[in-house]
Every structure is written in structure tokens, then in C-alpha cells.
Amino acid sequence: MPESRAESQPGDNVDLWPEEIVATDITPPAAIMQMQASLLSKRTNYKLRGAVETTNTGRKLVHTFCIVAPSLEDYRYELFTVSHGVMPYPVEVTIAPNDVKIPPSKELKDEQGFLDWLRAVLSSGETKRVVGALLAQVKG
């Protein structure tokens, strides 16, 4: 029996997508954290480095920022942890240095809010304590 040819349907070969499909110009939290991790290497003459570890818990992406001392057997200090859903913002703060304020909702609403909070974390007394202690132990 000859194959019956499907009749064209309304909507076939019609591109319903908009003219422009582009990524939003939002920088996701992980990219911001990676940038600061790289900067830590330069700022410490590569004695310390930052590391961003991302895990997927199913509903959320969890990003942990660690300070790593390669010459101390790759010792790691976990500085803070944030998470978010499919959308990069808002960001939820899970773990943070004790001396850095967290909004009561634990949420940082947008990129600017995350940048402001991260600046406070990286310049906090707790971060300085850890970086200072590690640099004092790192050889050379």
C-alpha cells in the first residue's frame, strides 16, 4: 500500500520565535565568583587561589567559594555558600562569614545586591583573618 503523504498543517514551517534571541546581560553569581577567585591568585602572587564549586541539588544550583592554599596540601577554607534556582537571581545566602550582614530574607534580589554583598564578604574581618593566616603559613 503506498504511503499516504501527510497534508501540510497550519503552522508547519512557520518560525514563531521572535527576531532576536539573545542571552540577558545579567552576569550569573557563579561567573562573578569565578572572577573574584581568579583575582585572589593575582592579588596573593599565586600563593593562594580561589575555587568555586557548584553542585546541583535538583531544584537548586549551590555555589561554594573556597580559598585554597596549594602549598599546604591543597588546604581549603570554605568562605561562603549561595544558591539559586533556574533564574540566577535572587540568590539565597546559605553560609556566610559571621561578621557580614545577611538580609532577614537571606535573599539578594539582583546582581547589584549580590555584588554589594560579595564586596562586604571579601573585605570582612573574617576573610582577612583567614587569608592572613594562610599567607603566613605559605612558603616563599
Place this chain on the structure above:
Amino acid sequence: MPVSMVNFLFWNINRRPLESLVAEIASSQRVDLLMLAECDIHPTALLDILNAARPMFRYIPVLSRGFELFATFSPDFLTPLYDSDKITIQRLSLPARLDVLLCIVHLPSKLRWSGESQALECTRLARIIREVEARVRHERTVLVGDLNMNPFEAGVVGAAGFNATMARQVASRGSRSVQGERYPFFYNPMWGHFGDHRGNAGGSYYYDSGQHVNYYWNVFDQVLVRPELIPRFPVEELRIIASTPSRTLLSQQGRPDGKVGSDHLPLVFKLDL
């Protein structure tokens, strides 16, 4: 007792000034490594009392804000490998002894974190532990601390969590696979410490929630060991301490007496290294 036996004490002292009590327990239990959580006592003040009779203890500085460590051996034998406010992972390498990984944890309270969040945190910490084990190329790991969860909760028993089973025979299989992924077991001897059949406390922490489901006694303070350490872990030496030679840590109602000690009871155990 073999001379290779190392004595450990973990205690969440709830920010109380318990230096005399800590020193008394450390002395009576012949503790080699003292691990304190929620400790606001200045290390120098505690060292003064710990060493009042004999200078034995040294302070082990750790970057984690969550713990204070004191040992009868040199700090050089503990190498820090990972720290956060909730966990410190140290390699314990005593001379001519088997080296082990020591993970000391204090997980968030149920007052601030949901059960789901606690379980997810366990999966994250379990992954960190596996990564550190891969770095040191062995799985001789002891996990001890205030988990703020009971041994039967998902974060403790779940494969991707601590994967901790109550039975040595099961743990001795080494690992189990779920969805094609291998998860190493922990043996959790704390299951045997529910209830008052040992004649003292019914757990390590008491909480009367006033809800329909109420355990009253909880075993939040736990020690878990990887299968390779089971033969070196005498279960009969694992105890929740409810009294010292001079006083009881329980109130007249038989609950942890926060006026004398902490809301948690101390945990002691030994390892034959």
C-alpha cells in the same frame, strides 16, 4: 587497653563556662584529643585548668570558628585539610600509628534549618569528605560531632548523605551504588545509644517539642567510622557521659542539666591506631 588506643572526647558546651567540668572529664576519661563545639572559653583559660595537675594538653589552632581543639600530642600531628564554620577536616598522623582523617562537624540546628536543608547539607559535606579522602588516598575516616539530626534521618542514612548504617556487617560491604553511583558507607554505632537501657541518659540531647511526634531524647551527637576502621573501633568504649566523678550532668528529671553542664552530653570513644 592497648597502648595504641587514642581517646577522643567531643562536647557541644553551649557557650557555657564549663572549663572545670571539661578538665574533669578530660582527666577522668584520659582524653588525648578534646574537641569542643560552641566554645567561648579562651584557650589559655582552658589550658590553665586542663594542665593544672600535669602539663599534658596543648592547644591546636584551627581556622574554623566552630571548634576548639586540645590534644596531649603535638599540633604537628594534625594537618588541616578543609575548614568551614561547620566542619574541620584534619589528618591525624601520630608517630608509628595508622593515619586517619578526622572530620569534626556541627551542623545547623533544626530551629534554623528545615529537615530538607539539613539533608542537602549532608550531601554537600559527604561530597567534600569523599573529595578529601581522594586527595589523601584512603578512606580511614572518622566523622564526629553535633549533627543536629538523629541517626535515622535522611541526611545521615541517605546514600548521597553520610550513608551511615547501624550494622557493621552491612557497612563492611564498603559501599553501595544508587543509580550507578558509588557511595562509601559509614558505620553508625549511635543507634545503640537510644533509650535508657544503659542506666543513664536516653540520648545526648533532650527536647520536649509539645508536638504529636516527640522523641524527647535525641542522639544528635554522633561518631561515624568508615568500614576500614570498624576493627579498630571498640563499640563498648563509645559512651555518652551522663556523670563525672564529682557530679551528675543530669537534672532531677533525668535531663541534661543546663545549670551544671551543657544542653548536650559529652561523647567519648577510642580508636586503636
